[in-house]
Amino acid sequence: MASDKREGNLDAPTRHPLGQDDPAFYDETAVLAEMERVFDICHGCRRCVNLCFAFPTLFDLVDASSTMEVDGVDKADFGKVVDHCYLCDLCYMTKCPYVPPHPWNVDFPHLMLRAKAVKYRQGKVKLRDRILTRTDAVGSIAGIPVVADIVNAANKAKPTRKLLEAVLEVHADAKLPEFHSRTLKKRMKGHATLASAEPAGATRGRVALFATCYMNRNEPGPGEDLFAVFEHNGIPVILAGKERCCGMPRLELGDLESVRHAKEHNVPMLAELVDKGWDLTALLPSCVLMFKNELPSMFPDDEQVRKVADAFYDPFEYLMLRHKAGKLKTDFASSLGRVAYHAACHQRVQNIGHKTLDLLSLVPDTEVELIERCSGHDGTYAVKKEFHAYSMKIVKPVAERVKRYEADHYGSDCAMAGHHIEQGVADGRVAEHPITLLRRAYGL
Ligand code: SF4
Protein backbone atom coordinates (compact mmCIF):
# COMPACT_ATOMS: atom_id res chain seq x y z
CA MET A 1 0.00 0.00 0.00
CA ALA A 2 1.33 3.46 -0.86
CA SER A 3 2.39 5.44 2.19
CA ASP A 4 1.29 9.05 2.63
CA LYS A 5 4.54 9.72 4.48
CA ARG A 6 6.84 9.78 1.49
CA GLU A 7 9.48 12.47 1.52
CA GLY A 8 8.56 15.15 -0.97
CA ASN A 9 6.66 15.31 -4.19
CA LEU A 10 7.46 13.12 -7.15
CA ASP A 11 4.73 14.79 -9.20
CA ALA A 12 4.49 18.30 -10.63
CA PRO A 13 3.06 20.71 -8.04
CA THR A 14 -0.55 21.73 -8.39
CA ARG A 15 -2.63 24.23 -6.45
CA HIS A 16 -6.14 23.90 -5.12
CA PRO A 17 -8.51 26.84 -5.63
CA LEU A 18 -8.48 29.26 -2.69
CA GLY A 19 -12.07 28.33 -1.77
CA GLN A 20 -13.08 31.69 -0.31
CA ASP A 21 -16.78 31.05 -1.03
CA ASP A 22 -16.90 27.96 1.20
CA PRO A 23 -18.40 29.06 4.57
CA ALA A 24 -15.69 27.02 6.35
CA PHE A 25 -13.08 29.33 4.82
CA TYR A 26 -13.88 31.98 7.46
CA ASP A 27 -14.31 29.55 10.38
CA GLU A 28 -11.64 30.77 12.79
CA THR A 29 -11.48 27.49 14.74
CA ALA A 30 -10.92 25.55 11.52
CA VAL A 31 -8.25 28.02 10.39
CA LEU A 32 -6.37 27.75 13.69
CA ALA A 33 -6.54 23.94 13.51
CA GLU A 34 -5.15 23.99 9.97
CA MET A 35 -2.41 26.38 11.05
CA GLU A 36 -1.46 24.02 13.87
CA ARG A 37 -1.30 21.11 11.40
CA VAL A 38 0.82 22.96 8.83
CA PHE A 39 3.02 24.69 11.42
CA ASP A 40 3.83 21.27 12.84
CA ILE A 41 5.00 20.07 9.42
CA CYS A 42 7.05 23.26 8.97
CA HIS A 43 8.60 22.86 12.44
CA GLY A 44 9.80 19.39 11.42
CA CYS A 45 11.12 20.67 8.11
CA ARG A 46 12.45 24.21 8.60
CA ARG A 47 13.61 24.48 4.97
CA CYS A 48 12.14 27.98 4.63
CA VAL A 49 13.93 29.49 7.59
CA ASN A 50 15.80 32.08 5.52
CA LEU A 51 13.02 33.12 3.12
CA CYS A 52 11.28 35.72 5.28
CA PHE A 53 10.57 36.45 8.96
CA ALA A 54 7.34 34.39 9.09
CA PHE A 55 9.27 31.14 9.53
CA PRO A 56 11.85 32.36 12.09
CA THR A 57 8.95 33.86 14.06
CA LEU A 58 7.19 30.48 14.06
CA PHE A 59 10.31 28.53 14.98
CA ASP A 60 11.17 30.99 17.78
CA LEU A 61 7.66 30.56 19.19
CA VAL A 62 8.03 26.77 19.09
CA ASP A 63 11.50 26.80 20.62
CA ALA A 64 10.34 29.09 23.44
CA SER A 65 7.23 27.02 24.24
CA SER A 66 6.95 24.70 27.23
CA THR A 67 6.74 21.58 25.02
CA MET A 68 9.12 22.83 22.30
CA GLU A 69 6.44 21.63 19.89
CA VAL A 70 3.69 23.53 18.07
CA ASP A 71 1.12 22.32 20.61
CA GLY A 72 2.93 24.39 23.23
CA VAL A 73 2.48 27.65 21.31
CA ASP A 74 -0.40 29.88 22.36
CA LYS A 75 -2.74 30.09 19.37
CA ALA A 76 -3.12 33.81 20.06
CA ASP A 77 0.50 34.09 18.88
CA PHE A 78 -0.16 32.45 15.49
CA GLY A 79 -1.06 35.91 14.18
CA LYS A 80 2.55 37.01 14.67
CA VAL A 81 3.55 34.52 11.98
CA VAL A 82 0.74 35.67 9.70
CA ASP A 83 1.73 39.33 10.03
CA HIS A 84 5.22 38.59 8.69
CA CYS A 85 3.89 36.88 5.56
CA TYR A 86 3.56 39.20 2.55
CA LEU A 87 2.34 36.45 0.23
CA CYS A 88 5.39 36.38 -2.01
CA ASP A 89 4.62 32.68 -2.75
CA LEU A 90 8.31 31.71 -2.74
CA CYS A 91 7.92 29.02 -0.06
CA TYR A 92 5.18 27.37 -2.09
CA MET A 93 6.76 27.70 -5.50
CA THR A 94 10.45 27.21 -4.81
CA LYS A 95 10.97 25.30 -1.57
CA CYS A 96 8.12 23.20 -0.30
CA PRO A 97 8.15 19.48 -1.17
CA TYR A 98 4.79 18.96 0.53
CA VAL A 99 2.56 21.01 -1.78
CA PRO A 100 -0.31 19.24 -3.59
CA PRO A 101 -0.50 16.60 -4.95
CA HIS A 102 1.55 15.50 -1.91
CA PRO A 103 -1.02 14.19 0.59
CA TRP A 104 0.21 16.60 3.28
CA ASN A 105 -1.26 19.37 1.14
CA VAL A 106 0.83 22.25 2.49
CA ASP A 107 0.00 25.61 0.95
CA PHE A 108 1.57 28.01 3.40
CA PRO A 109 0.79 31.27 1.52
CA HIS A 110 -2.87 30.37 0.96
CA LEU A 111 -3.19 29.45 4.63
CA MET A 112 -1.69 32.82 5.60
CA LEU A 113 -4.09 34.51 3.20
CA ARG A 114 -7.01 32.69 4.79
CA ALA A 115 -5.87 33.82 8.25
CA LYS A 116 -5.56 37.39 6.98
CA ALA A 117 -9.08 37.18 5.50
CA VAL A 118 -10.51 36.04 8.85
CA LYS A 119 -8.72 38.89 10.61
CA TYR A 120 -9.96 41.40 8.05
CA ARG A 121 -13.54 40.19 8.40
CA GLN A 122 -13.24 40.57 12.18
CA GLY A 123 -12.29 44.21 11.58
CA LYS A 124 -8.85 43.82 13.18
CA VAL A 125 -7.11 45.99 10.61
CA LYS A 126 -5.29 49.25 11.20
CA LEU A 127 -6.47 52.47 9.56
CA ARG A 128 -2.98 52.79 8.09
CA ASP A 129 -3.30 49.47 6.29
CA ARG A 130 -6.73 50.37 4.95
CA ILE A 131 -5.30 53.64 3.57
CA LEU A 132 -2.02 52.25 2.17
CA THR A 133 -3.79 49.50 0.24
CA ARG A 134 -6.23 51.93 -1.45
CA THR A 135 -3.57 52.65 -4.04
CA ASP A 136 -5.92 54.01 -6.71
CA ALA A 137 -7.78 56.33 -4.30
CA VAL A 138 -4.56 57.57 -2.65
CA GLY A 139 -2.97 58.07 -6.07
CA SER A 140 -5.92 59.97 -7.51
CA ILE A 141 -5.75 62.49 -4.64
CA ALA A 142 -1.98 62.67 -4.23
CA GLY A 143 -1.53 62.90 -8.00
CA ILE A 144 -3.52 66.14 -8.38
CA PRO A 145 -1.18 68.93 -9.59
CA VAL A 146 0.00 71.11 -6.67
CA VAL A 147 -1.18 68.40 -4.24
CA ALA A 148 1.48 66.10 -5.75
CA ASP A 149 4.15 68.73 -5.09
CA ILE A 150 3.01 69.15 -1.50
CA VAL A 151 2.82 65.39 -0.88
CA ASN A 152 6.25 64.79 -2.43
CA ALA A 153 7.81 67.59 -0.37
CA ALA A 154 6.12 66.33 2.81
CA ASN A 155 7.34 62.80 2.14
CA LYS A 156 10.92 64.07 2.10
CA ALA A 157 10.68 66.39 5.11
CA LYS A 158 11.72 64.95 8.48
CA PRO A 159 9.08 66.75 10.62
CA THR A 160 6.16 65.57 8.47
CA ARG A 161 7.58 62.07 8.33
CA LYS A 162 7.87 62.00 12.12
CA LEU A 163 4.26 63.14 12.31
CA LEU A 164 3.20 60.49 9.80
CA GLU A 165 4.99 57.88 11.87
CA ALA A 166 3.34 59.05 15.08
CA VAL A 167 -0.16 59.27 13.60
CA LEU A 168 -0.26 56.53 10.98
CA GLU A 169 2.70 54.27 11.91
CA VAL A 170 4.41 54.73 8.56
CA HIS A 171 8.13 54.44 9.35
CA ALA A 172 9.88 57.81 9.12
CA ASP A 173 12.90 56.34 7.28
CA ALA A 174 10.98 54.27 4.71
CA LYS A 175 11.27 55.55 1.16
CA LEU A 176 7.81 56.57 -0.02
CA PRO A 177 6.87 56.72 -3.71
CA GLU A 178 6.87 60.00 -5.57
CA PHE A 179 3.59 61.12 -7.16
CA HIS A 180 3.45 62.45 -10.72
CA SER A 181 0.59 64.62 -11.89
CA ARG A 182 1.67 63.89 -15.49
CA THR A 183 0.66 60.28 -15.30
CA LEU A 184 1.48 57.61 -17.85
CA LYS A 185 -2.10 57.85 -19.12
CA LYS A 186 -1.74 61.59 -19.65
CA ARG A 187 1.65 61.17 -21.32
CA MET A 188 0.36 58.58 -23.78
CA LYS A 189 -2.97 60.29 -24.50
CA GLY A 190 -3.36 60.75 -28.26
CA HIS A 191 -0.42 58.43 -28.95
CA ALA A 192 -0.70 57.12 -32.51
CA THR A 193 -0.67 53.33 -32.31
CA LEU A 194 1.10 51.32 -35.00
CA ALA A 195 -1.44 50.23 -37.60
CA SER A 196 -0.38 46.67 -38.29
CA ALA A 197 0.62 43.73 -36.13
CA GLU A 198 2.46 40.56 -36.97
CA PRO A 199 1.60 37.42 -34.98
CA ALA A 200 4.56 35.21 -34.09
CA GLY A 201 4.51 31.97 -32.13
CA ALA A 202 2.03 32.28 -29.28
CA THR A 203 1.98 36.08 -29.49
CA ARG A 204 -0.54 38.01 -31.53
CA GLY A 205 1.86 40.92 -31.90
CA ARG A 206 -0.30 43.68 -30.37
CA VAL A 207 -0.36 44.51 -26.70
CA ALA A 208 -2.66 46.34 -24.30
CA LEU A 209 -0.72 47.66 -21.30
CA PHE A 210 -2.44 47.49 -17.92
CA ALA A 211 -0.83 50.67 -16.57
CA THR A 212 -1.12 49.70 -12.84
CA CYS A 213 -1.65 52.30 -10.12
CA TYR A 214 2.04 52.51 -9.31
CA MET A 215 3.50 52.75 -12.83
CA ASN A 216 0.78 55.17 -13.89
CA ARG A 217 1.08 57.69 -11.06
CA ASN A 218 4.37 56.98 -9.30
CA GLU A 219 6.73 55.91 -12.06
CA PRO A 220 5.40 56.69 -15.54
CA GLY A 221 8.84 56.71 -17.23
CA PRO A 222 9.21 52.92 -17.66
CA GLY A 223 5.72 52.83 -19.19
CA GLU A 224 6.89 55.23 -21.89
CA ASP A 225 9.99 53.07 -22.31
CA LEU A 226 7.81 50.01 -22.85
CA PHE A 227 5.91 51.80 -25.62
CA ALA A 228 9.21 52.76 -27.29
CA VAL A 229 10.77 49.27 -27.05
CA PHE A 230 7.69 47.37 -28.18
CA GLU A 231 6.96 49.71 -31.08
CA HIS A 232 10.60 49.57 -32.16
CA ASN A 233 9.94 45.85 -32.52
CA GLY A 234 6.80 46.42 -34.59
CA ILE A 235 4.37 45.67 -31.74
CA PRO A 236 1.43 48.13 -31.47
CA VAL A 237 0.75 49.16 -27.85
CA ILE A 238 -2.32 50.74 -26.30
CA LEU A 239 -3.27 51.42 -22.71
CA ALA A 240 -5.84 48.97 -21.42
CA GLY A 241 -8.39 51.65 -20.60
CA LYS A 242 -10.38 52.54 -17.51
CA GLU A 243 -8.69 50.10 -15.19
CA ARG A 244 -8.78 49.97 -11.42
CA CYS A 245 -6.14 48.63 -9.05
CA CYS A 246 -5.63 44.93 -9.81
CA GLY A 247 -6.47 44.16 -6.17
CA MET A 248 -3.09 42.80 -5.04
CA PRO A 249 -2.69 45.26 -2.12
CA ARG A 250 -6.18 44.32 -0.88
CA LEU A 251 -5.39 40.63 -1.30
CA GLU A 252 -2.34 41.08 0.91
CA LEU A 253 -4.62 42.65 3.51
CA GLY A 254 -7.10 39.75 3.31
CA ASP A 255 -9.87 41.95 1.91
CA LEU A 256 -11.15 39.41 -0.59
CA GLU A 257 -14.42 41.26 -1.29
CA SER A 258 -12.46 44.21 -2.67
CA VAL A 259 -10.46 41.79 -4.82
CA ARG A 260 -13.76 40.48 -6.18
CA HIS A 261 -14.94 44.02 -6.93
CA ALA A 262 -11.68 44.86 -8.71
CA LYS A 263 -12.00 41.68 -10.75
CA GLU A 264 -15.60 42.50 -11.67
CA HIS A 265 -14.43 45.86 -13.01
CA ASN A 266 -11.18 44.89 -14.73
CA VAL A 267 -11.74 41.43 -16.14
CA PRO A 268 -14.67 42.13 -18.52
CA MET A 269 -12.80 45.14 -19.92
CA LEU A 270 -9.62 43.10 -20.41
CA ALA A 271 -11.51 40.09 -21.83
CA GLU A 272 -13.06 42.40 -24.42
CA LEU A 273 -9.58 43.54 -25.46
CA VAL A 274 -8.50 39.91 -25.79
CA ASP A 275 -11.56 39.24 -27.98
CA LYS A 276 -10.48 42.15 -30.17
CA GLY A 277 -7.05 40.56 -30.71
CA TRP A 278 -4.90 42.20 -28.02
CA ASP A 279 -2.46 40.40 -25.75
CA LEU A 280 -2.06 41.86 -22.25
CA THR A 281 0.89 42.95 -20.18
CA ALA A 282 1.83 45.06 -17.15
CA LEU A 283 5.12 46.36 -15.79
CA LEU A 284 4.59 45.33 -12.18
CA PRO A 285 5.14 41.59 -11.61
CA SER A 286 2.60 41.61 -8.76
CA CYS A 287 -0.15 42.84 -11.07
CA VAL A 288 0.78 40.27 -13.74
CA LEU A 289 0.68 37.57 -11.06
CA MET A 290 -2.73 38.79 -9.93
CA PHE A 291 -4.24 38.18 -13.37
CA LYS A 292 -2.20 35.08 -14.23
CA ASN A 293 -2.42 33.15 -10.95
CA GLU A 294 -4.34 34.74 -8.08
CA LEU A 295 -7.65 35.49 -9.81
CA PRO A 296 -7.79 32.03 -11.47
CA SER A 297 -7.16 30.53 -8.03
CA MET A 298 -10.03 32.55 -6.53
CA PHE A 299 -12.44 32.18 -9.46
CA PRO A 300 -11.57 28.85 -11.12
CA ASP A 301 -14.90 28.57 -12.97
CA ASP A 302 -14.91 32.07 -14.43
CA GLU A 303 -14.23 31.79 -18.16
CA GLN A 304 -13.38 35.46 -18.57
CA VAL A 305 -10.80 35.21 -15.77
CA ARG A 306 -9.22 32.25 -17.57
CA LYS A 307 -9.26 34.08 -20.89
CA VAL A 308 -7.50 37.11 -19.38
CA ALA A 309 -4.98 34.89 -17.55
CA ASP A 310 -4.08 33.08 -20.75
CA ALA A 311 -3.50 36.36 -22.61
CA PHE A 312 -1.44 38.02 -19.84
CA TYR A 313 2.35 38.11 -20.23
CA ASP A 314 5.30 39.51 -18.37
CA PRO A 315 6.77 42.12 -20.80
CA PHE A 316 10.15 40.39 -21.07
CA GLU A 317 8.49 37.01 -21.45
CA TYR A 318 6.59 38.52 -24.38
CA LEU A 319 9.67 39.95 -26.03
CA MET A 320 11.57 36.68 -25.63
CA LEU A 321 8.68 34.75 -27.20
CA ARG A 322 9.00 37.15 -30.15
CA HIS A 323 12.76 36.56 -30.17
CA LYS A 324 12.21 32.79 -30.31
CA ALA A 325 10.08 33.36 -33.40
CA GLY A 326 12.80 35.55 -34.96
CA LYS A 327 10.84 38.77 -34.44
CA LEU A 328 12.97 40.68 -31.95
CA LYS A 329 15.35 43.33 -33.24
CA THR A 330 18.88 43.03 -31.95
CA ASP A 331 20.12 46.27 -33.51
CA PHE A 332 21.43 47.55 -30.19
CA ALA A 333 23.21 50.89 -30.29
CA SER A 334 25.16 50.65 -27.06
CA SER A 335 26.24 48.18 -24.41
CA LEU A 336 25.01 48.28 -20.82
CA GLY A 337 28.22 47.10 -19.16
CA ARG A 338 27.71 45.33 -15.83
CA VAL A 339 24.09 45.04 -14.75
CA ALA A 340 23.06 43.73 -11.32
CA TYR A 341 19.57 42.41 -11.94
CA HIS A 342 17.19 41.55 -9.10
CA ALA A 343 14.57 38.95 -10.03
CA ALA A 344 11.40 40.00 -8.21
CA CYS A 345 9.64 37.27 -6.19
CA HIS A 346 6.28 37.81 -7.89
CA GLN A 347 7.97 37.36 -11.24
CA ARG A 348 9.93 34.26 -10.17
CA VAL A 349 6.78 32.48 -9.06
CA GLN A 350 5.23 32.96 -12.52
CA ASN A 351 7.46 30.07 -13.62
CA ILE A 352 8.56 31.77 -16.83
CA GLY A 353 12.32 31.55 -16.30
CA HIS A 354 14.67 34.54 -16.29
CA LYS A 355 13.42 36.29 -19.40
CA THR A 356 14.67 39.74 -18.35
CA LEU A 357 18.16 38.36 -17.81
CA ASP A 358 18.00 36.49 -21.12
CA LEU A 359 17.01 39.61 -23.02
CA LEU A 360 19.49 41.99 -21.39
CA SER A 361 22.19 39.40 -22.07
CA LEU A 362 21.52 39.77 -25.82
CA VAL A 363 22.93 43.31 -25.64
CA PRO A 364 26.59 43.16 -26.76
CA ASP A 365 29.31 43.70 -24.15
CA THR A 366 26.77 43.39 -21.37
CA GLU A 367 27.13 41.14 -18.32
CA VAL A 368 24.13 40.47 -16.13
CA GLU A 369 24.47 39.35 -12.51
CA LEU A 370 21.33 37.57 -11.32
CA ILE A 371 20.21 38.24 -7.74
CA GLU A 372 17.49 35.83 -6.63
CA ARG A 373 16.70 37.00 -3.13
CA CYS A 374 13.73 38.80 -1.67
CA SER A 375 14.26 42.57 -1.59
CA GLY A 376 12.16 42.95 1.53
CA HIS A 377 9.91 45.62 0.03
CA ASP A 378 6.92 43.38 -0.38
CA GLY A 379 3.98 45.67 -0.94
CA THR A 380 3.54 47.77 2.18
CA TYR A 381 5.74 45.66 4.50
CA ALA A 382 8.79 47.94 4.21
CA VAL A 383 6.94 51.14 5.07
CA LYS A 384 5.20 49.86 8.19
CA LYS A 385 6.71 51.12 11.41
CA GLU A 386 6.84 47.66 13.00
CA PHE A 387 8.35 45.89 9.95
CA HIS A 388 10.68 48.46 8.36
CA ALA A 389 13.74 47.26 10.32
CA TYR A 390 13.03 43.66 9.23
CA SER A 391 12.73 44.78 5.61
CA MET A 392 16.12 46.50 5.84
CA LYS A 393 17.64 43.26 7.17
CA ILE A 394 16.12 41.34 4.26
CA VAL A 395 17.47 43.79 1.67
CA LYS A 396 20.99 43.89 3.11
CA PRO A 397 22.40 40.84 1.27
CA VAL A 398 20.81 42.05 -1.98
CA ALA A 399 22.34 45.51 -1.59
CA GLU A 400 25.71 43.95 -0.72
CA ARG A 401 25.62 41.90 -3.93
CA VAL A 402 24.95 45.05 -5.97
CA LYS A 403 27.85 46.85 -4.31
CA ARG A 404 30.27 43.91 -4.59
CA TYR A 405 29.49 43.44 -8.25
CA GLU A 406 30.44 47.07 -8.96
CA ALA A 407 27.54 47.30 -11.34
CA ASP A 408 27.19 50.05 -13.92
CA HIS A 409 23.42 49.67 -13.53
CA TYR A 410 21.14 47.83 -11.17
CA GLY A 411 17.41 47.34 -10.92
CA SER A 412 14.48 45.00 -10.62
CA ASP A 413 11.41 44.17 -12.68
CA CYS A 414 9.54 45.43 -9.62
CA ALA A 415 10.27 49.16 -9.51
CA MET A 416 9.29 49.30 -5.82
CA ALA A 417 11.78 46.54 -5.01
CA GLY A 418 14.36 48.49 -7.02
CA HIS A 419 13.86 51.56 -4.83
CA HIS A 420 14.07 49.50 -1.67
CA ILE A 421 17.39 48.07 -2.87
CA GLU A 422 18.41 51.69 -3.54
CA GLN A 423 17.75 52.41 0.13
CA GLY A 424 19.95 49.44 1.03
CA VAL A 425 22.75 50.41 -1.37
CA ALA A 426 22.57 54.05 -0.20
CA ASP A 427 25.44 55.35 -2.30
CA GLY A 428 23.49 57.91 -4.32
CA ARG A 429 23.02 55.68 -7.34
CA VAL A 430 19.46 54.97 -8.40
CA ALA A 431 17.83 51.74 -9.48
CA GLU A 432 16.70 51.59 -13.10
CA HIS A 433 13.91 49.48 -14.52
CA PRO A 434 15.15 46.84 -17.01
CA ILE A 435 12.80 48.18 -19.70
CA THR A 436 14.51 51.58 -19.31
CA LEU A 437 17.90 49.90 -19.73
CA LEU A 438 16.67 48.07 -22.81
CA ARG A 439 15.41 51.29 -24.36
CA ARG A 440 18.83 52.84 -23.72
CA ALA A 441 20.58 49.86 -25.31
CA TYR A 442 18.44 50.30 -28.41
CA GLY A 443 19.32 54.01 -28.44
CA LEU A 444 15.64 55.02 -28.65
S1 SF4 B 1 4.61 33.45 1.03
FE1 SF4 B 1 6.62 34.51 1.15
S2 SF4 B 1 6.43 35.86 2.94
FE2 SF4 B 1 4.78 34.32 3.09
S3 SF4 B 1 5.61 32.68 4.35
FE3 SF4 B 1 6.03 32.14 2.19
S4 SF4 B 1 8.09 32.92 1.78
FE4 SF4 B 1 7.36 33.93 3.64
Ligand code: SF4
Ligand atom coordinates in the same frame (compact mmCIF):
# COMPACT_ATOMS: atom_id res chain seq x y z
S1 SF4 C 1 6.45 25.62 3.78
FE1 SF4 C 1 7.08 23.54 3.20
S2 SF4 C 1 9.31 23.69 2.82
FE2 SF4 C 1 8.70 25.54 3.97
S3 SF4 C 1 9.11 25.00 6.12
FE3 SF4 C 1 6.94 24.53 5.69
S4 SF4 C 1 6.92 22.36 5.11
FE4 SF4 C 1 9.06 23.08 4.95
